Amino acid sequence: MLGLVGVDVDGTLVGTDNRVREDVWDALEEARARGVRFALCTGRPAVGNALAYAQRLDPDGWHVFQNGASIVNVVSGESLSVPFPAEALPGLLARANTTGRLLEVYTDAEMAVSLPGELAERHAALLGVPYRPQPPQALKGEPVRVQWVVPREQEAEVTAEPHPGLDLHPAGSPGMPDVMFISVTKAGINKGSALTRIAAKYGLDMDRTMMVGDGENDVAAMRVVGHPVAMGNADPPALEAARYVVGHVDAGGLREAVALALRL
Structure with missing residues (x-):
């Protein structure tokens, strides 16, 4: 199985009703129990719903917020963030x-x-x-x-x-x-640069990582991981960057990506 999976929020974890399916949470939590690390990789800031998602996704882990400008450990509060010019x-x-x-x-x-x-x-x-x-x-x-x-x-x-x-x-x-x-x-700060830093924190090579996303802002991360995955509802740039395509977010497509991460 893979060591680290980056998970986008809007259109990947969260569906059109602005909610996360419970069967998706179940799949994520089962994989985490088996040793897969997860990193939220979102454009959202580390507050409100996004912070809660990160805390549930990987409670003591590192997560990517603000398209890579914020890299935060949700337990210690330690930050690897990069200042805006x-x-x-x-x-x-x-x-x-x-x-x-x-x-x-x-x-x-x-x-x-x-x-x-x-x-x-x-x-x-x-x-x-x-x-x-x-x-x-x-x-x-x-x-x-x-x-x-x-x-x-x-x-x-x-x-x-x-x-x-x-x-x-x-x-x-x-x-x-x-x-x-x-x-x-x-310049140079994106979800890909941030996910690479988190993989290094965990001592993982990038060929043992996955990124699951649906938007243009996910492409930088999809290009640096070994296993890029696009949601079925993904925009064309994400589909072009993907090696695998799973189902629509509203059909629980993220579950398929988690199952794939456990098989690889």
């Missing part, structure tokens, strides 16, 4: 103000918004955190990531704009199907 933030905030778009700014455990309103409130509900909008200057910790939250029709416009020294990670969520989340990290 401070020189890039003022320009992005100015662009958000000029365009009227929502830009979220994250530390490991806090978030701020450039534009309070309906989109920010809906996203807080999706994350499972109270809607308490605060401006970016109120953040106490060091920012690790920012994120554009825009209507789907604005994705191409945002990704075409210059983001020097930064990487963009577009992703959707079944819980907000009309919205695109375009995460922005320091």
Whole structure:
């Protein structure tokens, strides 16, 4: 069996009803009992629902949040996070103000918004955190990531704009199907770089690892593991990067990936 499996959240672990199937949890917990390590690999921050998922998935393990900008041990609180380039933030905030778009700014455990309103409130509900909008200057910790939250029709416009020294990670969520989340990290920071660091922590070669995902922001991790798996509902970039394809998230496709990890 494999030693480490990275698991995306939206569209992989969590279905279109924003819930995790109990039979999927059962499969994950059985594999964990047999010695497979799991790492949540999500664009979400380490708060609310995502933190709870990580704690249940692998209670004393390392997990990837914020598209690789946050790598957190959920027991010790130890962080291997990578700071967001401070020189890039003022320009992005100015662009958000000029365009009227929502830009979220994250530390490991806090978030701020450039534009309070309906989109920010809906996203807080999706994350499972109270809607308490605060401006970016109120953040106490060091920012690790920012994120554009825009209507789907604005994705191409945002990704075409210059983001020097930064990487963009577009992703959707079944819980907000009309919205695109375009995460922005320091160049070279992604789910793949983070999962590689976690495998090293566990003393595992990458050929004994798996990544299960459905979105474009999962591709970096799928490219570094030995066994990339796409959900049946995956976007084309994830399907192209996959060696295996399992069922739709709402049909419990993640169960199939877990069973595969136990056979390999």
